[in-house]
Amino acid sequence: MSSPIQRSPLRVSLSSLTPNNLGTVRKLNSVLFPIKYSEKFYQDILLPEAEDFCKLIYYNDIPVGTICCRVETENGKTRLYIMTMGILAPYRSRGLGSQSLEQVIASAASHLKPKIGSISLHVQVSNPAGKAFYERHAFKEVGIHQGYYKKIVPQDAWILERQIVEP
Amino acid sequence: MPPATALSKRALPSKEATLFKELLNLYETRQLKKGSKTADQILKKFPEHGETLCMKGLIQTHLGKREEGLELVKKGIRLDLTSHICWHVFGLIQKGEKNYEEALKSYTQALRFDKENLNILRDAAHLQTQLRIYDGLVETRHTLLRLRPALRQNWIGLAIAYHLNGNIAEALKVVEQYEAILKNVPDYDVEHSEVLLYHIRLLEDLGQINEALTLLDVNAKSRAILDRIAIMEFRARLMSKLHLDDAEHTWQALIEQNPDCHDYYKGFLLNRGIDLDAVTDETRSQALQCLRDFSAQMPKAGAPLRLALNIAQGEQFKELVEPYLLAGLEKGVPSLFADVKALYRDEHKRRIIEDIVESYREKCAAVTPVPADPISVDPTAYLWTLYFLAQHHSSLSRHTRSLELIDIAVTHTPTLPELYMFKGRVLKRCGDPYGAARCMDEARVLDLQDRFLNTKCAKYRLRAGYIDQAVEILGLFTKKDASSPSADLEDMQSLLYLTEDADGQLRRGNLGLALKRYTAVQKVFDELEDDQFDFHGYSLRKFTLNVYLDLITWEDQLRSHPVYIHAAISVSQIYVRLHDDPSLGTSSVTAGLTDAEKKAKKKAKKAAQKVQEDSKKGATATSANEDKGLEPGPAKDDDLDGTKLLQAQDGLEKAAKMLAPLSTLAKDNVDAWIATYDVAVRRKKYLQAVKALNSAKALSPEHPELHVRLAHFQKTMSSAPQPPPEPVGSVVSNALARLLPVELSLELFNAQYLQRHSIDAASILAAAKVSRILPVPREEIESTVFGILNPDVRPDIKTASQAVAFLQEIRSPRTDEFKVACDARFELSTIFKSPSEIAALPWKAAEVDVAADTQGKTEMLG
Structure with a gap:
């Protein structure tokens, strides 16, 4: 087992999800995203194979953000898909997101069975700041998914992707 | 023969x-x-x-x-x-x-x-210590020493016996003789070290400070005393008493050893003639200078900074408290408010603190929206500032302001459990126990493995009457093979659970269970008292004398514990009610229970019985040859819902027994004296009753409950068919004359009291209670109670709900009217609402609505 909390000088730390802190994830999701997530979502992020890719983000020992990904295999190719990633508004622009994203990418790069080739996500087209954030982390726009969102407007989303190179 | x-x-x-x-x-x-x-x-x-x-x-x-x-x-x-x-x-x-x-x-x-049977003598000595028969103990120890002077513990046993009997000089003599005959002490002997420290303690207690210090120094140098910290502490104290120049160094060394011990600073300053607990204008600046020097020396130590806040005043206080507060907020110290609250006794200091933190909040609020400057103000500092201020305002009864601040904080960072916990506390203070329980649950679901959050939540549920739901949470921590969580909590002596559950049962009118739980509290204290028994032998055998003596003192004060006092008073109140209205004993067993609860109870009863039978079977089957010792096993609980306690004929005697220790251990507690009076007068122990009234009057002559009792006593004595027999009779009538002016009628006595305290809610209620004793027609009593609602009277929630209970007791048709008025008066409260409204209140943290959005999933599956 890896230790759940890794300290960094920025007073930022990541912690694994457990059934006990799931309430915090629910609370964060409810304020960060316009979408309500299903129970299936909350079951999946607790799966042992998701542990390296689903984290709570702490700042000064307070949970202020979350990143949740899942590993998908399609046509023999395995990729990491970022389902949610968000930081509470007052804590943005402090490098929390970048640091967490880089850590997840690092975990993906060292993932062996199966090997993860790329990492991708959707960003709503009304969120250019979000897109820019990922582009700073070497993500590229590979297309637009029309009508991706059913209940919120605008319904379209950019598809962003980054290839993973082995460490 | x-x-x-x-x-x-x-x-x-x-x-x-x-x-x-x-x-x-x-x-x-x-x-x-x-x-x-x-x-x-x-x-x-x-x-x-x-x-x-x-x-x-x-x-x-x-x-x-x-x-x-x-x-x-x-x-x-x-x-x-x-x-x-x-x-x-x-x-x-x-x-x-x-x-x-x-x-x-x-x-x-x-x-x-x-x-001359040694075993019997030794056991007898232990029994005498347990029973505090110290004269007999000295004698027994003497005999033991005479019979076996070669046994070291017999000497120490005698010294301790003298000590306990108050004869310190004799104790010292015995220790000195013991040391004189001692031969071949091994090096680094802990037992000998303990005896030497005890010896020094005796010398100090007898005022032979020089001798004590010499003994200490000689034996510290020869390494006969091993406890280095004890040596330093004794040394510093003794040198201070002797006004030696070196004393200061010794204190200094202690402080360097542990810079967070307040007592060391106090000792250091006292040595310079400065009493930190009573600073004068002359010593203040010296003391502050000292503390400042210490801070400069040890920048990480919190104690000198905090102590300085106690004594600094005016501008100087402001200069000191500002960095102290800001450091705490920036670091994110959750207990900062609890830390500085003691300073609020000084209104001036309170204002300064408020100004500093409020202006810091404004600064934070102005800066945070600009994320471009990430270093200047940490968002968590802003968060802790809001949290601090919410506590600050609530402590000053500005609950609405407090709730506003919490809401801002929750919007800012919705994941900090402290915010929801404190919101629960504010709601509790506002008379909304149901909302309070819900907030605690909100905090709890953020971190389900936090024991503190779980326990708090269970406690708040008990307070709101959600008893089963509370037990569910508590069950997370209890043994899985116990017959029920509450049985295990009782075994584990959880005073928190026993008290809160008892209070809850009492609130819902289940007097039997309430009695049962309060009695369980009493049993815990009995056990704590019994537990010392083994130490009478063990401590002498192991020579752990100094802590042993502290233990004895502690045991003697045991029942001054607030939980015991509360249980004793509550039990006596219940038995008094049962005495005055025996019908309660038969009707209240099932009072306040719904059908479902009754069913659940039956089920629990069966389960408990089964467990007991099982354990019995198991015991007889497995271990016919086993040594079970001489202590009886746990008694079978044949009074599951407290009916037997409820119907006990000797209730008042039980109450009197429970209250007895309070007359010495809680003699500054008016409520304890009132309870003692209530029980004594009903047992016709009039001298005791008079003593209780006199003691209460000496503590608080205008206390509302005392006012009621004075009238009650007057009425009881004057309406008795004959006065109590002499010599009690004249003592009582003389005492009564001193307590209550003879020339006044009770009516006038009551009217004057009401006039003196016309805007104090508790006093108005007391006057209403007295008018019931007189008696006057119910309408008049009611109109007195309604005086509480006058605009210039500011009742608190507690008094208002006591008034409701009183109206219910006299079966007033205006009870609901009063409740509605209270409900309007206490805007945030829920306790004055009708039972059906209360039942409709949500009590659980909002659960995520599962059915609502499967759409989200498909969207995210992309």
Whole structure:
């Protein structure tokens, strides 16, 4: 087992999800995203194979953000898909997101069975700041998914992707 | 001399005499089965041999056949009343039952027939200590020392006996003689070190400071005293008392050793003639300078900074408190408010703190929206500032402001459990226990493995009457094989649970269960008292004298614990109510229970019975040969819902017994005296009643509850068919005349009281209670109670709900009217709402709505 909390000088730390802190994830999701997530979502992020890719983000020992990904295999190719990633508004622009994203990418790069080739996500087209954030982390726009969102407007989303190179 | 017949009966022929010796040996080595057989062998020939019967009884008791064993022992004693063995056995069994008084009597009998039996003497000494019979203890220890002067612990035992008996000079003599004859002490001997420290303590207590210091220095140097910290502390204290120049260094060294111990700073300053607890204008600046120097020396130590806040004033206080607060907020110290709250006694300091933190909040609020400057203000500092201010305003009863601040904080960072917890606390203060419980649950679901959050949530649920739901949470921490969480919590002596559950049962009118839980609290304290018994032997054997003496003092103060006081007062109030209205005893068992709850109760009862039966079966099946010791096992609980306690005929006696320790241990507590009066007057113990009233009056002459009792006493005495017999009668009437002016009628007495306190809600309620005693028509009583609602009267939630309870008690038709008015007056409260409105309140943290959005999933699956 890896230790759940890794300290960094920025007073930022990541912690694994457990059934006990799931309430915090629910609370964060409810304020960060316009979408309500299903129970299936909350079951999946607790799966042992998701542990390296689903984290709570702490700042000064307070949970202020979350990143949740899942590993998908399609046509023999395995990729990491970022389902949610968000930081509470007052804590943005402090490098929390970048640091967490880089850590997840690092975990993906060292993932062996199966090997993860790329990492991708959707960003709503009304969120250019979000897109820019990922582009700073070497993500590229590979297309637009029309009508991706059913209940919120605008319904379209950019598809962003980054290839993973082995460490 | 014992009569010849008994002696001849006791003597056995040589074969049996050998068997009897063997029997004693077998018992000593706990070969119980064999012992029992050997006893039978003797009894076959001599069925009336008392000592053998007693030994057999003792063995049977060890084997778990308690009743049979006791029967045998009693029979044995009857057959041989002058045998020390018989009495010793009886004493052992009584000691096992924790019946220390009777056990000591048996031991005393045993000693009459065998004056120099070491085992009996030692046990007797322990019993005397437990029962605090110190004169007898000194005597017993003397005998022991005379018989075995070579045993070291016998010397110390005698010294401690003198000490406990208040004769410190004799204790010192014994210790000195002991040290004089001591030979060949090994190096680094902890026991010897303890004795030396005790010796120094005795010298200090007797004022022989120079001698104490010399003894300390000699033995510290020779490494005979091993406890380095104790050496430093004793040294610093003794040198200070002698006004030696070196004293300051010693204190300094202590502070460097542990810079967070407030007592060391106090000692250091006291040595310079500055009393930190009573600073004068002359010493203030010196003290502050000292503390500043310490801070400069040890920048990480919090104590000198905090202590300086206690004594600084005005501008200087402001200069000191500002960095202290800001450091705490920026670091994110959750307990910062609790830390500085003590300073609020000084209104000026409170204002300064408010100004500083409020202006910091404004600064934060202005900066945070601009994320471009990430270093200047940490968002968590803003968050902790809001949290601090919410606590600050709520402590000053500005609850609405407090809730506003919490809401801002929750919007800012919705994941900090402290915010929801504190919101719950504010709601509780506002009279909304249901909302409070819900907030606690919100905090709890953020971190389900946090014991503190879970416990708090359970406590708040109990307060809101969600008893089953509370037990559900508490069950997370209890043993899984216990018959129920509450049974395990009782075993584990959880005073928090027992008290809160008792209070909850009382609120919902289930007097039986309330009594049961309060009685369980009492039992916990009895156990704590019993627990010291083993230490009377252990501490002497191990020479841990100094902590042992502290333990004895602590045990003597045991029942001054607030939980005990609360339980004692509550029990007495219940029994007083039952005395005044015996019908409560039959009606309240099932009061306040819904059908579902009744069913659940029946089920729980069955389950508990089953567990008990199972454990019984298991016990008999597995371990017929096992030694069960002399302590009786846990008694079978045959009063699951407290009905027996409720219907007890001697309720008032029980209450009086529980209250008795309070007359010395809680003599500054008005409520305790009021409760003592209530019980005493109903038991017709008028002298006790007078004493209680006098004590209460000395503490708080205008106390509302006292006012009611004065009238009650007057009325009781004047309406009694005849005065109490002399000499009590005249004492009581004289006392009454001093308590209540004779020339005043009760009506006038009450009217004057009401006039004096016309805008104090509790006093108005008291006046209403007195007018009921007079008596006056109900309408008049009601209109007095409604005076509480006058605009210039500011009742608190507690008084208002007591007024509601009083109206219910006199079956007032205006009760609902009063409740509605209170509901409007206390905007945030829910306790004045109707039962159906209360039942409709949500009590759980909003659960995520599962069904609502499967759409989200498909969207995210992309």
